[in-house]
Amino acid sequence: MSIRVAVWWGASFGLLLAHCADSREAPTAVPAQVERDAGVAPLGVTPSRLGPFVDPTTGDLTLRLRSERASRLVAEIFSAPLGVASSLSRTFGRTEVDGIWSTTFKHAELEERGLAAPYLYGVRAWGPNWVYDPSWSAGGEEGFRADVDVDGNRFNPNKLLADPYAPELTHDPLSLAQRDFGPFLSGEKHRREDNALFAPKSVGLLDSAQAETRPAKPTRALEDDVIYEAHVRGFTMTDPSVVEIERGTYVGAARKAKALRALGITAIELLPVHETQNEQNDWQASTEGDNYWGYASLSFFAPERRYASDKSYGGPTRELRRMIDAFHAEGIKVFADVVYNHTAEGKSGSDPTIAPLLSLRGLDGPNYYVGAADRRYDTDHNGVGADLAVARRSARELVLDSLDYYANTLGFDGFRFDLASVLGNTCEVECFSFDAQAPGGLLRAIVTRLNARSPDGGAGTDLIAEPWAIGDGTYQLGRFPNGFAEWNGAYRDTMRRAQNRHGVASVALGELATRFAGSTDLFGTRGAAASINFIVAHDGMTLNDLYSYDHKQNLQPWPFGPSDGGADDDLSWNQGGNATAQQMAARTGMALLLASRGVPMMVMGDERLRSQRGNNNAYNLDAAGSWMNWESSATADSFSAFVTASLAQRAAYKALRTRIG
Numbered sequence: 001m002s003i004r005v006a007v008w009w010g011a012s013f014g015l016l017l018a019h020c021a022d023s024r025e026a027p028t029a030v031p032a033q034v035e036r037d038a039g040v041a042p043l044g045v046t047p048s049r050l051g052p053f054v055d056p057t058t059g060d061l062t063l064r065l066r067s068e069r070a071s072r073l074v075a076e077i078f079s080a081p082l083g084v085a086s087s088l089s090r091t092f093g094r095t096e097v098d099g100i101w102s103t104t105f106k107h108a109e110l111e112e113r114g115l116a117a118p119y120l121y122g123v124r125a126w127g128p129n130w131v132y133d134p135s136w137s138a139g140g141e142e143g144f145r146a147d148v149d150v151d152g153n154r155f156n157p158n159k160l161l162a163d164p165y166a167p168e169l170t171h172d173p174l175s176l177a178q179r180d181f182g183p184f185l186s187g188e189k190h191r192r193e194d195n196a197l198f199a200p201k202s203v204g205l206l207d208s209a210q211a212e213t214r215p216a217k218p219t220r221a222l223e224d225d226v227i228y229e230a231h232v233r234g235f236t237m238t239d240p241s242v243v244e245i246e247r248g249t250y251v252g253a254a255r256k257a258k259a260l261r262a263l264g265i266t267a268i269e270l271l272p273v274h275e276t277q278n279e280q281n282d283w284q285a286s287t288e289g290d291n292y293w294g295y296a297s298l299s300f301f302a303p304e305r306r307y308a309s310d311k312s313y314g315g316p317t318r319e320l321r322r323m324i325d326a327f328h329a330e331g332i333k334v335f336a337d338v339v340y341n342h343t344a345e346g347k348s349g350s351d352p353t354i355a356p357l358l359s360l361r362g363l364d365g366p367n368y369y370v371g372a373a374d375r376r377y378d379t380d381h382n383g384v385g386a387d388l389a390v391a392r393r394s395a396r397e398l399v400l401d402s403l404d405y406y407a408n409t410l411g412f413d414g415f416r417f418d419l420a421s422v423l424g425n426t427c428e429v430e431c432f433s434f435d436a437q438a439p440g441g442l443l444r445a446i447v448t449r450l451n452a453r454s455p456d457g458g459a460g461t462d463l464i465a466e467p468w469a470i471g472d473g474t475y476q477l478g479r480f481p482n483g484f485a486e487w488n489g490a491y492r493d494t495m496r497r498a499q500n501r502h503g504v505a506s507v508a509l510g511e512l513a514t515r516f517a518g519s520t521d522l523f524g525t526r527g528a529a530a531s532i533n534f535i536v537a538h539d540g541m542t543l544n545d546l547y548s549y550d551h552k553q554n555l556q557p558w559p560f561g562p563s564d565g566g567a568d569d570d571l572s573w574n575q576g577g578n579a580t581a582q583q584m585a586a587r588t589g590m591a592l593l594l595a596s597r598g599v600p601m602m603v604m605g606d607e608r609l610r611s612q613r614g615n616n617n618a619y620n621l622d623a624a625g626s627w628m629n630w631e632s633s634a635t636a637d638s639f640s641a642f643v644t645a646s647l648a649q650r651a652a653y654k655a656l657r658t659r660i661g
Helices: 004-022 107-112 232-236 250-254 257-263 315-329 360-368 393-410 420-424 442-449 489-500 509-516 520-526 579-595 634-652
Strands: 051-054 061-066 072-078 088-091 100-105 119-126 202-204 227-230 267-270 333-338 414-417 462-465 484-487 531-533 599-603
Touching: 051 119, 051 202, 061 072, 061 119, 061 393, 072 100, 088 100, 100 107, 119 360, 227 232, 232 250, 250 315, 257 315, 257 634, 315 333, 315 393, 333 393, 333 462, 360 393, 393 414, 393 442, 420 442, 484 520, 489 509, 489 531, 489 579, 579 599, 579 634
Parallel strands: 227 267, 227 599, 267 333, 333 414, 414 462, 462 484, 484 531, 531 599
Antiparallel strands: 051 061, 061 100, 072 088, 072 119, 119 202
16 A cells, blocks of 8 residues: 555645644345345345345335444434435434444335435434433534543544445535535534534445346456456546446446456456545545545445446446456456555544544444554554554454455455555554464454455455555565465565666575565465565556656656655666667566466556556546556557467466466
């Protein structure tokens, strides 16, 4: 992940604060055809699981949430996402000792108020720092004790919260209708502001019993895959072969399945598709605060609505599933880049009373985020926000349930875990202690819950870790449990030094050979298939730029900049400014990648020498400078033909892929 979103959220949230200062039970078995319906809500169709459930027989709406520290929860139903007060409210009852709350709205009372599925709702919460007072009404301060208490509780009933398990959200916190983030904050200035009129609403989709036939999932061993890292929106925004209304959408990406198969790609790895704050990309006059990559999840269940051509409720979920089906029909796996180390709620700043309250923090912050020794503050090993408290049940189960939904309901074949070292943290307060083998730890639970695919292939899920984060003890390359492959940063750096620092930096022949042969020094008996080999990733320069620029070029004007942050030493080199030498170096880099043992990963557009003109941190550029360039040219077409031939050769020679060990 590096510092791309850290810069985005840190800068954006800092400016927002400055501005504000100034002015489970196991699911009951159900028929398989019901679980596979296009309109399903999370994790089956029984009211025993968390989240919303619309009974297909009675039409009743049941909501189930987890909050171990709340003293009162109230659900509110809305007739529209913006500008209207709630039509109906109901207090949750605490049903179990493990913090599960439940409430049911009868179909008759919903219908009486003109409400029909899909239902829009939000939650208000009280707890130790803000106790319930019967005289309280929205916008009031009755019962208030502290914005944050010594245990880290931040309950505030004036903030309408999203259900963490909702299958969709109606919109982002910041939108055309609400450009001020202040009402989502705690603190003296904003605690009394009721944000229900414009807060995102959770969507309760209607489960249907209609059977759905879906293409079979590929069962290849990971060692036989070639991964293509792509951004759903950026992939087709300028593609003339895709009709305009479908460009930048799940449907648009699905249109490229045959082209990727023809190229020789067997797995597409999508940058985050969880709902994220990005609506401002469409109406802001500058790039400051924009979010293109999407590494700040508003929800671990809801798919990004902005990537859907059908934005009706249920549309994003249906389109995402159909995109996956289109790739499966071509034998291509679909991986999701998932960000479970933090959320879009960020963290508290220098004033601990001020923090965003969007969902998890307002429902039960201390059980979802890792606090510092002074629990009013957060611990951060991701550079963006509070670490998710994966050593605690609430957070751990949320991650596992999200993965279960994306794998077994939506149909993803695998996951790349952003800053995955944070997911191996066994500390509950302030410290960082990575333990990949912790018996009750999240990493081992992921391997078991998702049925990590065997090295020999077959049914299951491919798991890929980004094995580092920020701070002492977070670099854990080669230390993840069996069942995980890992992004091999050592491979990347060795290959870059060998090409771009030849004669300047010493690269031992043995080191180069070890990386080329599968890095068994790092992955031992897991073999070369545990090594995800890459020379470039989304987070940095493109393949073309790695061999065309000496230094990052992040401050250039739109649409190739400006972007702040980014690594200061990419181990790049412009080959003396010789265009022919640059293209030869790119061919050499690609050839090394595809001839190495391990699983190769290339980036969207590498096959056509896509350039960001040296920008190595384009996290905020939702623009042509970051999108895939589909323009035909002799150089791009020639390089694409070379990559296609190289991939065909790799596929033809099993020796290039066979595991060692």
